[in-house]
Amino acid sequence: MELALQCRCGALRGLVSHPAQATRAVCYCRHCQAYARLLGDAASVLDAQGGTTIVATLPGHVRFTQGADRLACMSLTHKGPLRWFSSCCRTPIANTAREMKLPYAGLVHTCLRDAGGTLPAAYGPVRAQLNTGSATGPVAHSPWRNLLAMGRLMRIIGGGRLRGAWRATPFFTAEGEPVAPPQAPPASGPGITV
Template sequence: MSTPHPIRCRCGQVRGALAFPDQALRLVCYCRDCQTAAHALGAPERTVDANGGTAIVASLQSNLAFTQGSDQLACLSLTDKGLYRWYASCCGTPIANTVRRPQMSYVGIVHSCLGESAQQVAQAWPGHFDVNPTHAKGPVAKPGFKALVGTLKIARFVLGARFTGRWRQSPFFRNGSAQPATDVRVLAHAELERARQSV
């Protein structure tokens, strides 16, 4: 059993840990929505790299636990059907992304709460694969066999959690329901357009 990896927002009010980090996978997402969310939260240079990529560690929500500051968790969504994008309201640190259905217990933990830098997170998870390169701002390798294998591995974890009921263990949803742990702020159209134009 591997040692849990610490989670911490920039100001330290939100803290927690990711269990079984050796089973998690690191990926870099270049999609327009991840870039837009980073601009909406402010200080995008702390989240996206020069090519517009956001380093994410993929795991299950049941592997994530907050030990301090869970009352500081806030949730943003770009649209009324988009991903839930969780962040620390105290300092704006992006924490994680989840889908709206808790049965799909995938969680993408943003690198900004896993270490001082994306490079430090890369040292903890040396292997990675790239996804959604269409909106990359520079040359990025096309998703290939490595991305396919990573995606299938994540899908296997999610299906396992669905069948065993582990999906009900989530810090982001209330009592195994589809009710988010906090109110979700959906960006107003003008706010969304401003963030998109900044990408």
């Protein structure tokens, strides 16, 4: 089964396979909040408490079918993840590790489409709320639930690493370089702190 992925303007399109193997979470970290603001789309990316819904999967489960040349990335810090977006309409696409050998792609909900019309129908329920200390409002979360979700994610990533799944990625070249050079974020503006 494959589900659609696309930027807002439709120039960048792709498919996500194995949705049942993905783990859905909401991240409230300052960097996810800054990323949404830097792309100019905080209202559609962040929930009322400043969280971004992420679908964590293997990069090999993502393939771009149109407009892959529109894929761009930035890094908010020298050691932080690569944050991928479409250069055409600045839709957040995914977060990946800086190194190709860590097979992780956190797809941002704004680029995901599915026939059922909802993320829960396509990717299951939210299994974790992460970095709730940076939330802009109260967030009900369970440390045990987060621990179980992280265990599930580590099994997916660890299994992918052992099977060599890190080699199949649309975000890196065969030599391990990002397919688009990471940009430094623009200077912070009002309401943007990294």
